[in-house]
Amino acid sequence: MKAVHFGAGNIGRGFIGALLSKSGYDVTFVDVNAEVIQALQEKGQYTVLMAEENGVAEVISGIHALNSVSELDAVIAAVAQADVITTAVGPNILRFVAEPIAKGLEKKGDKQSLVIACENAIGATDTLRAYIEEHVHATQLARVLETTSFPNSAVDRIVPNQRHEEPLTVAVEPFFEWVIDASMIHTQMPKLDDVLFVPDLTPFIERKLFTVNTGHATVAYLGYQKGYETIYEAMQDQEIVATVRVALQETGYVLTTVYGFDKEQQNAYINKVLNRFSNFYVSDELIRVGRSPLRKLSRYERFIKPASMLLALGQQPEALLEGIKAAFQFDVASDTESVELQEKCKASPLIDVIAEVTGLSKEDRLVGMILAKLED
Numbered sequence: 001m002k003a004v005h006f007g008a009g010n011i012g013r014g015f016i017g018a019l020l021s022k023s024g025y026d027v028t029f030v031d032v033n034a035e036v037i038q039a040l041q042e043k044g045q046y047t048v049l050m051a052e053e054n055g056v057a058e059v060i061s062g063i064h065a066l067n068s069v070s071e072l073d074a075v076i077a078a079v080a081q082a083d084v085i086t087t088a089v090g091p092n093i094l095r096f097v098a099e100p101i102a103k104g105l106e107k108k109g110d111k112q113s114l115v116i117a118c119e120n121a122i123g124a125t126d127t128l129r130a131y132i133e134e135h136v137h138a139t140q141l142a143r144v145l146e147t148t149s150f151p152n153s154a155v156d157r158i159v160p161n162q163r164h165e166e167p168l169t170v171a172v173e174p175f176f177e178w179v180i181d182a183s184m185i186h187t188q189m190p191k192l193d194d195v196l197f198v199p200d201l202t203p204f205i206e207r208k209l210f211t212v213n214t215g216h217a218t219v220a221y222l223g224y225q226k227g228y229e230t231i232y233e234a235m236q237d238q239e240i241v242a243t244v245r246v247a248l249q250e251t252g253y254v255l256t257t258v259y260g261f262d263k264e265q266q267n268a269y270i271n272k273v274l275n276r277f278s279n280f281y282v283s284d285e286l287i288r289v290g291r292s293p294l295r296k297l298s299r300y301e302r303f304i305k306p307a308s309m310l311l312a313l314g315q316q317p318e319a320l321l322e323g324i325k326a327a328f329q330f331d332v333a334s335d336t337e338s339v340e341l342q343e344k345c346k347a348s349p350l351i352d353v354i355a356e357v358t359g360l361s362k363e364d365r366l367v368g369m370i371l372a373k374l375e376d
């Protein structure tokens, strides 16, 4: 069995590539980062460390790697031979990896394969599939779609930015969850150990995005305002913990009401998530967790979608608004989206910026509430 994984970064090496390898796949990483690719090519293996007391180290071996810029033909050939093609590059990068995937799928003949985007976004594989379809020749499209499944998925494991003496080593939290929408697989089911296949992904991805990621982003933005550097540090601040807890009660209300998740189980899930954020052995910079505020403040993302749903259910978002306010004020010179957001806020009336960034109309109640909060 062969797998090609685009994105040899934190989650690529620390979770998806490792799980594919442990499930018996011959894994080829594809990345634009020449240093990482060269190191993987030279060593053919790397270490995954569990970020916990006396955490074990696992060696992931037999790894191949290709540079997606200088070895494009080989990337396309690898995709053509792969049973499973995955990505963890960031939602904004999917458009760039679509072409080599499309060219590989064109070349594969009648081989069955799966393409799965492992990104923090609702319908990420749908997005990738749409880009891929733009690059597949019209005469090949029907065959490619017949022989390829494109299931959406949700991935959960905190893997911070980090530096080790051995640069390929990656420390990860022990917890992990990879959920795949089985109803979107019409080809042969893949062999993926420790993956949960579900008949409908929507509740799972929304529960993950609106609990883990809403909570994480709330801690990051509030923590950044208070001058902390890491999630762990911010989680020692009881004011922040209290706000994030209320924010997760707000999203929890949406999740239990709309998807029927059991209230007790949702509370246990929230507690577990907050414990994960408090892991002393994970040093996760607020700047990583808050990265790309324009994406995080967009219509179907971790703040605006649950806040809109809460309003539609007749409840008022309070703590979510605190997080949204802090996100609008996230001012980090190294983050291009943060810089763009701050420039927008200086150049245009706030109500226009809020409507543009959130994708809501200026008349929307939530826009008015965000404006009032920002002017508070």
Ligand SMILES: NC(=O)c1ccc[n+]([C@@H]2O[C@H](COP(=O)([O-])OP(=O)(O)OC[C@H]3O[C@@H](n4cnc5c(N)ncnc54)[C@H](O)[C@@H]3O)[C@@H](O)[C@H]2O)c1
Binding pocket: 006, 007, 008, 009, 010, 011, 012, 030, 031, 032, 033, 068, 088, 089, 090, 091, 093, 096, 097, 118, 119, 120, 155, 156, 157, 158, 159, 160
């Ligand atoms: N780190 C986490 O805790 C975590 C957990 C769950 C999901 N995710 C999701 O996984 C995705 C990746 O996040 P990450 O934290 O691993 O980021 P990362 O920056 O560590 O890794 C992304 C990798 O993609 C590579 N890349 C960029 N452009 C590319 C291209 N055109 N072709 C091939 N590779 C390219 C980068 O060089 C980098 O190595 C994001 O969607 C993120 O939301 C991250």
Ligand SMILES: O=P(O)(O)OC[C@@H](O)[C@@H](O)[C@H](O)[C@H](O)CO
Binding pocket: 120, 155, 156, 157, 158, 159, 212, 213, 216, 217, 288, 289, 290, 291, 292
């Ligand atoms: O990757 P992002 O930018 O969507 O969100 C930042 C973090 O919240 C995220 O990477 C988490 O660590 C991860 O989603 C945990 O599963």
